[in-house]
Amino acid sequence: METITIMDIAKICGVGVSTVSRAINNHPDINEETKNMILKVIKENNYIPNNSARNLKRSASKTIAVLIKGISNPFYNNMLKVFEKEIQNKKYSFLLHRVEEQEDEIDIALELEKEKRLKGIVFLGGFFSHSEEKLKQLQVPFVLSTIGVTEKIDKSEYSSVAVDDIKESYKIVDYLCKLGHKKIAIITPTPMDESIGKLRLQGYFKALEDNQIPFNQNLVRYMEENIDTDTYSMKYGYEVTKRLLESGDEFTAIYAISDSMAVGACKAIFEAGKHVPNDYSVAGFDGMDISFYYNPSITTIRQPVEAMAYETIRILFDIIHNKNSQENKIFPAELIIGQSTRQI
Amino acid sequence: METITIMDIAKICGVGVSTVSRAINNHPDINEETKNMILKVIKENNYIPNNSARNLKRSASKTIAVLIKGISNPFYNNMLKVFEKEIQNKKYSFLLHRVEEQEDEIDIALELEKEKRLKGIVFLGGFFSHSEEKLKQLQVPFVLSTIGVTEKIDKSEYSSVAVDDIKESYKIVDYLCKLGHKKIAIITPTPMDESIGKLRLQGYFKALEDNQIPFNQNLVRYMEENIDTDTYSMKYGYEVTKRLLESGDEFTAIYAISDSMAVGACKAIFEAGKHVPNDYSVAGFDGMDISFYYNPSITTIRQPVEAMAYETIRILFDIIHNKNSQENKIFPAELIIGQSTRQI
DNA sequence: TTGTACGCGTTATCAT
DNA sequence: ATGATAACGCGTACAA
Secondary structure: OOOOOHHHHHHHHOOOHHHHHHHHOOOOOOOHHHHHHHHHHHHHOOOOOOHHHHHHHOOOOOEEEEEEEOOOOHHHHHHHHHHHHHHHHOOOEEEEEEEOOOOOHHHHHHHHHHHHOOOEEEEEOOEEOOOHHHHHHOOOOEEEEOOEEOOOOOHHHOEEEEEOHHHHHHHHHHHHHHOOOOOEEEEOOOOOOOOHHHHHHHHHHHHHHHOOOOOOHHHEEOOOOOOOOOOOOHHHHHHHHHHHHHHOOOOOEEEEOOHHHHHHHHHHHHHOOOOOOOOOEEEOOEOOHHHHHOOOOOEEEEOOHHHHHHHHHHHHHHHHOOOOOOOEEEEOOEEEOOOOOOOO | OOOOOHHHHHHHHOOOHHHHHHHHOOOOOOOHHHHHHHHHHHHHOOOOOOHHHHHHHOOOOOEEEEEEEOOOOHHHHHHHHHHHHHHHHOOOEEEEEEEOOOOOHHHHHHHHHHHHOOOEEEEEOOEEOOOHHHHHOOOOOEEEEOOEEOOOOOHHHOEEEEEOHHHHHHHHHHHHHHOOOOOEEEEOOOOOOOOHHHHHHHHHHHHHHHOOOOOOHHHEEOOOOOOOOOOOOHHHHHHHHHHHHHHOOOOOEEEEOOHHHHHHHHHHHHHOOOOOOOOOEEEOOEOOHHHHHOOOOOEEEEOOHHHHHHHHHHHHHHHHOOOOOOOEEEEOOEEEOOOOOOOO
8 A cells, every 4th residue: 555645635635735734733723614625635634744844944943842761760760751651742743762771862853853843852871971072962951860970071061960870879888887887788789870770879988988897898799690680670680699698797787879779689688587677787779659658667768859850840841941950959868767787 | 142043154154054964864965075064063063953843843753652551561671772772773763651540542643643743653561452543533543552351442443562551451350360379468559449459359260260269358459558659569468468467358369460579579478587489489470580580580470461462553553554553462371380389 | 996976765945 | 706826945866
């Protein structure tokens, strides 16, 4: 079956292509009757406008793209919902695009910008390590949302919304210290990982230092083999904790830098016939649903995801409407005390 | 800044546009030197080809689209990974497109088919209630993966990969019955939900019947108010279970039709000061990670997600290569016995 | 090996 | 209100 175009419809209707185009796009300058007639013919013939042609021709479109890095993380789900709602509220359309782990998000953004005539971009998650120069190629307003950024880039060159990972990480480790824990293991991604993992690890170091707890390299734990396990997954936390328990290295608390990993850690502890928190305290990070629903509930740092999402959109549209230039917003996160930690 | 096109590059390089095009697309008929020269100029000028124009011009592209319905469900993550890997293995490119809950996936597919010159489509998740006629509009091969389908559509009209939701649901409820449970509550989406929920509910009915257990309407539980809670979420399971416990209706087991809901159910039980499984047994469905990592681990039905994903791609490419026509594959799922259920 | 010119399907401008 | 036609940016016959 031949692909049917706007010209075919025009021919069938006995009108010009422009009239058909007007019918499709709700243009004012068109007779109601002819419009309905055309729309009917379109329905009957299952005609579907080609978006490539439309995008090519259109000089601008009201669409915001959200680029999300990596396989979808439940952490982002609530944010995406807000993005979607807010963007639609503003009568813009919302385009979600996943960018693969090894892809360069800026390149993708550059492509999309031309292809879809974007009005704005939200970069969601992951870690940003691009040159300023590259960032400047972006012609449209954009906001980095919950993204770690290398220090090298001048803050005035971009807008961002995030929590202070170092500080919040410090907060929860400090809490563990104040509970009397002195042997606190941390579960973290591999050292190669130049990501938020690095920032949270820094917070851990600093908290130990301020509490005069000597640092023990054996308690910084990550997985060296078996790279096919997702870094922030339950399985990762489980496997690492299992090895930790078997290693015989002494510890009284585990700080996993994500809630999922904390869940895995708990499971490994249970399987070893131990109890949380009586034998070991466990803390996580992010404040995802599971930290509340797990048994025991998990002490964690809750990121105000919805608020951050709203703010991301607000900033983006402020830039689009020229109300504002770059803005960098840091949200405070909240220490949620669950049943998984105890005083010792 | 003006958007730079292939003609600008050609002009700068002092060559024709076709030569530039050849350089971009790795065409054989081009001198290595000129090619490198052109590529260098492209880099320097940050030229990025416009995909809309490319798609418009191209008669075909080697790309497979995966359309996923609803906000991303962790259930699909593992499948997506397989899709991505397999599609890339075949030297095709992989396009993930999320379709909103209220959007019509066929319409989206039809659009994408023209826009991106797709070679194949995978529909992932949700429920399919389109007319055969509409399905036939799809010009490219497609496979429905883990999707419930209304009975009305002739199986020979489409390909699919799924588990038998009724049968598997029956299996786990039957297991509960065999453990001696006679008062089994089920947590399910609202009755309006014409989705897999309906199928799993049918399995529940049938299992009760076959075990001569009188059906008690009060034990079919769902949330009427508070529609903003996601149907398959932990919160949904939690809230429904809380009301169930407060209602005073007697039961000894809860069957939640998703693992997430089962987790929420457990939490509600713990908060009521009760124990799982000593006071109440809890069962889930899907076999997601959390069912293993939860405490207690949750009895569930594990869908062989990876295998199903591989099979989806296999079938799709068989159709693309004309090796095969439509194929409907049902995978068996496995009853995983966890710590959340017990004999009574 | 390289360049010219046409067409992909649509929207927008300009007449009518 | 409607129709003809020129872009939009690119790939590719075809000619050179």
